[in-house]
Amino acid sequence: xxxxxxxxxxxxxxxxxxxxxxxxxxxxxxxxxxxxxxxxxxxxxxxxxxxxxxxxxxxxxxxxxxxxxxxxxxxxxxxxxxxxxxxxxxxxxxxxxxxxxxxxxxxxxxxxxxxxxxxxxxx
Amino acid sequence: xxxxxxxxxxxxxxxxxxxxxxxxxxxxxxxxxxxxxxxxxxxxxxxxxxxxxxxxxxxxxxxxxxxxxxxxxxxxxxxxxxxxxxxxxxxxxxxxxxxxxxxxxxxxxxxxxxxxxxxxxxxxxxxxxxxxxxxxxxxxxxxxxxxxxxxxxxxxxxxxxxxxxxxxxxxxxxxxxxxxxxxxxxxxxxxxxxxxxxxxxxxxxxxxxxxxxxxxxxxxxxxxxxxxxxxxxxxxxxxxxxxxxxxxxxxxxxxxxxxxxxxxxxxxxxxxxxxxxxxxxxxxxxxxxxxxxxxxxxxxxxxxxxxxxxxxxxxxxxxxxxxxxxxxxxxxxxxxxxxxxxxxxxxxxxxxxxxxxxxxxxxxxxxxxxxxxxxxxxxxxxxxxxxxxxxxxxxxxxxxxxxxxxxxxxxxxxxxxxxxxxxxxxxxxxxxxxxxxxxxxxxxxxxxxxxxxxxxxxxxxxxxxxxxxxxxxxxxxxxxxxxxxxxxxxxxxxxxxxxxxxxxxxxxxxxxxxxxxxxxxxxxxxxxxxxxxxxxxxxxxxxxxxxxxxxxxxxxxxxxxxxxxxxxxxxxxxxxxxxxxxxxxxxxxxxxxxxxxxxxxxxxxxxxxxxxxxxxxxxxxxxxxxxxxxxxxxxxxxxxxxxxxxxxxxxxxxxxxxxxxxxxxxxxxxxxxxxxxxxxxxxxxxxxxxxxxxxxxxxxxxxxxxxxxxxxxxxxxxxxxxxxxxxxxxxxxxxxxxxxxxxxxxxxxxxxxxxxxxx
Numbered sequence: 001x002x003x004x005x006x007x008x009x010x011x012x013x014x015x016x017x018x019x020x021x022x023x024x025x026x027x028x029x030x031x032x033x034x035x036x037x038x039x040x041x042x043x044x045x046x047x048x049x050x051x052x053x054x055x056x057x058x059x060x061x062x063x064x065x066x067x068x069x070x071x072x073x074x075x076x077x078x079x080x081x082x083x084x085x086x087x088x089x090x091x092x093x094x095x096x097x098x099x100x101x102x103x104x105x106x107x108x109x110x111x112x113x114x115x116x117x118x119x120x121x122x123x
Numbered sequence: 124x125x126x127x128x129x130x131x132x133x134x135x136x137x138x139x140x141x142x143x144x145x146x147x148x149x150x151x152x153x154x155x156x157x158x159x160x161x162x163x164x165x166x167x168x169x170x171x172x173x174x175x176x177x178x179x180x181x182x183x184x185x186x187x188x189x190x191x192x193x194x195x196x197x198x199x200x201x202x203x204x205x206x207x208x209x210x211x212x213x214x215x216x217x218x219x220x221x222x223x224x225x226x227x228x229x230x231x232x233x234x235x236x237x238x239x240x241x242x243x244x245x246x247x248x249x250x251x252x253x254x255x256x257x258x259x260x261x262x263x264x265x266x267x268x269x270x271x272x273x274x275x276x277x278x279x280x281x282x283x284x285x286x287x288x289x290x291x292x293x294x295x296x297x298x299x300x301x302x303x304x305x306x307x308x309x310x311x312x313x314x315x316x317x318x319x320x321x322x323x324x325x326x327x328x329x330x331x332x333x334x335x336x337x338x339x340x341x342x343x344x345x346x347x348x349x350x351x352x353x354x355x356x357x358x359x360x361x362x363x364x365x366x367x368x369x370x371x372x373x374x375x376x377x378x379x380x381x382x383x384x385x386x387x388x389x390x391x392x393x394x395x396x397x398x399x400x401x402x403x404x405x406x407x408x409x410x411x412x413x414x415x416x417x418x419x420x421x422x423x424x425x426x427x428x429x430x431x432x433x434x435x436x437x438x439x440x441x442x443x444x445x446x447x448x449x450x451x452x453x454x455x456x457x458x459x460x461x462x463x464x465x466x467x468x469x470x471x472x473x474x475x476x477x478x479x480x481x482x483x484x485x486x487x488x489x490x491x492x493x494x495x496x497x498x499x500x501x502x503x504x505x506x507x508x509x510x511x512x513x514x515x516x517x518x519x520x521x522x523x524x525x526x527x528x529x530x531x532x533x534x535x536x537x538x539x540x541x542x543x544x545x546x547x548x549x550x551x552x553x554x555x556x557x558x559x560x561x562x563x564x565x566x567x568x569x570x571x572x573x574x575x576x577x578x579x580x581x582x583x584x585x586x587x588x589x590x591x592x593x594x595x596x597x598x599x600x601x602x603x604x605x606x607x608x609x610x611x612x613x614x615x616x617x618x619x620x621x622x623x624x625x626x627x628x629x630x631x632x633x634x635x636x637x638x639x640x641x642x643x644x645x646x647x648x649x650x651x652x653x654x655x656x657x658x659x660x661x662x663x664x665x666x667x668x669x670x671x672x673x674x675x676x677x678x679x680x681x682x683x684x685x686x687x688x689x690x691x692x693x694x695x696x697x698x699x700x701x702x703x704x705x706x707x708x709x710x711x712x713x714x715x716x717x718x719x720x721x722x723x724x725x726x727x728x729x730x731x732x733x734x735x736x737x738x739x740x741x742x743x744x745x746x747x748x749x750x751x752x753x754x755x756x757x758x759x760x761x762x763x764x765x766x767x768x769x770x771x772x773x774x775x776x777x778x779x780x781x782x783x784x785x786x787x788x789x790x791x792x793x794x795x796x797x798x799x800x801x802x803x804x805x806x807x808x809x810x811x812x813x814x815x816x817x818x819x820x821x822x823x824x825x826x827x828x829x830x831x832x833x834x835x836x837x838x839x840x841x842x843x844x845x846x847x848x849x850x851x852x853x854x855x856x857x858x859x860x861x862x863x864x865x866x867x868x869x870x871x872x873x874x875x876x877x878x879x880x881x882x
Binding site for chain 2: 013015016018019020022023026027082084085104105106107108109
């Protein structure tokens with residue numbers, strides 16, 4: 001049996017939490033969705049998670065905040081940011097700070113797959 | 124007896140009497156005469172002798188009749204009473220020893236004489252001469268004392284025996300009469316003597332009394348003078364006391380003491396107030412110069428002493444200001460005046476006044492300080508003050524105002540001189556304001572620029588208030604503030620603000636766009652992801668139909684969500700429904716003017732309004748109408764911003780036109796527009812302005828047309844353009860409301876934003 005790598009989706013938008021896990025499963029990943037960064041930190045999945053698909057702007061702890069927190073905890077999980085704000089200035093900064101990719105919503109499945117491949121190549 | 128005189132016998136004719144024709148005695152006549160005499164004797168004894176003479180004349184029909192009496196010394200006869208022709212001779216007489224009477228008494232018989240002057244020549248002077256004279260003696264106590272006689276002065280009458288008988292009868296009566304008279308005379312004499320004595324005594328007495336009286340009067344006079352003098356003295360004293368009291372009071376009130384010095388004797392007198400000023404007790408202190416000097420402030424002591432000594436040496440007046448330093452540290456300022464006077468005894472005397480001017484000094488000091496404060500305040504606030512007497516054009520400037528205008532202090536200020544500094548473009552507005560102020564005396568608020576000799580500009584803000592004095596003369600008092608820095612910083616600020624507004628607008632558009640994008644991208648993201656998933660599920664072998672159906676359903680749901688987002692956004696940015704109400708266009712216009720005033724002033728637009736008093740209300744949306752007015756005002760102001768060299772005047776006028784429309788016109792002196800472009804002005808996105816979007820006029824026209832009105836533009840005869848709109852003053856509410864709603868969209872898309880920026 002092939003052990004599927006676990007991808008965690010963290011987004012406050014429900015439609016993303018509904019649609020994205022289905023697509024990821026179709027792509028062959030195990031998926032766990034969280035509505036907030038705090039929820040993810042409190043879960044048991046941190047150690048198993050091979051990749052994070054992380055919304056930038058969320059109530060409470062933002063995506064980059066979580067990334068910093070994980071770095072502090074020495075949990076080096078590759079991060080793919082997703083954002084609905086479509087601000088081109090944000091992306092280079094995030095990449096600089098160690099993100100694998102930053103996707104603007106809406107994004108294609110091809111773009112998502114490329115980002116995930118990159119993430120797993122890193123890890 | 125004189126020689127040549129005839130003998131007695133030659134003048135006597137007594138013997139003829141018996142031989143003369145006889146006539147019967149007239150007893151009745153005799154009786155009546157005697158009765159008359161008797162009653163006369165009783166009634167008036169003093170005149171009895173004259174009455175007797177009268178009766179003899181009467182009874183004897185004589186020409187003269189009389190009575191001769193022997194004088195006391197018996198040397199003469201005197202004629203005591205005479206009647207008839209000889210009456211004037213009363214008091215005359217004849218000697219005792221040489222005359223007819225003496226002859227009669229010597230012989231003691233009656234005698235008839237004829238022309239007796241022949242023997243007694245002195246009788247020739249008694250005229251008329253006697254032709255015949257009949258004399259009889261009369262006796263008192265047996266002694267002959269006189270004669271009684273009758274005279275005929277011509278020969279028509281010859282005395283006879285009857286005449287003799289009557290005369291003798293009368294002589295008897297005469298004796299009684301004589302006795303009566305004698306006693307009277309004696310009495311009279313006695314009385315006279317007594318009277319004389321009394322008179323003398325009384326005269327003596329009178330003299331004494333008169334002397335006493337004179338002396339008394341003199342004494343009284345003296346007394347009176349003394350009393351007067353005393354009263355005068357008392358009065359003088361009272362007056363002196365009073366004037367001294369007044370003087371003391373006056374000195375007290377005016378804080379002025381005085382002293383008096385006799386230089387030779389050294390006698391020195393201080394007034395009560397002088398004691399008080401020096402802080403000495405007048406009861407316990409003896410005035411002395413060293414004492415006075417001791418009170419003078421040490422720093423002023425030698426100065427005062429020098430001035431005073433020099434004055435005394437040169438016998439001159441002096442005037443000096445000095446300070447006193449009183450025990451306890453109190454300092455007083457004193458103004459001293461000394462007057463030198465040479466008295467009659469050639470003594471040099473000084474009368475000096477010392478006025479305590481401490482309070483005046485303090486007030487002066489405070490005045491000086493507050494003036495300094497004011498000057499400093501004016502300097503710091505760059506505010507000068509002025510007064511302008513309109514009738515005489517007399518202008519007074521504060522120091523700071525000279526500084527602001529860059530004129531030398533003290534140069535006489537005239538309107539002409541002020542005019543030379545004012546920027547040529549502002550001069551006509553300034554002159555208009557001067558003329559208006561002359562007319563109505565209303566308060567002034569004016570901004571104008573100065574062009575300084577170095578070509579720099581100054582912005583001045585003037586506020587003045589007109590007042591009238593009692594005689595109705597107008598005077599303006601005002602302040603002029605140099606607001607150059609403020610104006611420049613305002614301009615800078617305004618520039619920054621408009622840049623900021625631009626940035627803000629761009630930013631908010633960006634934010635809006637981002638927010639719209641975010642709201643839409645979220646569902647879009649879901650849609651696309653679901654669609655991808657759906658495709659993948661359908662492409663799987665075997666196809667996951669149920670999963671595909673589920674994801675397709677979610678796709679539809681997210682599509683609906685995106686649509687909701689758009690609806691929500693539209694609702695968020697849409698304008699509320701227009702409010703229909705009665706609008707006072709004058710009021711609405713005034714509000715817009717108030718909002719724009721500082722902007723208009725900043726652009727040096729001279730605004731004039733002619734708002735009709737009886738303007739009817741219109742029905743419509745007040746805010747929309749104000750947007751139109753504001754837009755027209757903004758356009759007019761912009762059209763004049765490039766205008767230099769002529770006044771930037773703007774006239775806003777409201778009136779009611781003949782078709783029951785309310786008409787608002789706005790006439791500017793701006794750059795105007797080409798007639799061929801007249802129609803294009805109201806097209807959206809057409810603009811003659813470099814920074815304009817061409818939305819305002821098009822929106823404005825929509826608003827006015829929604830109010831059933833008309834908006835148009837026309838070039839002026841002179842420079843500039845006139846924009847106007849008219850709307851019916853009784854527009855129908857319902858259709859109005861409906862059509863107002865119809866302009867909602869253009870108002871939102873362009874007009875509102877454009878107008879809002881102007882606000």
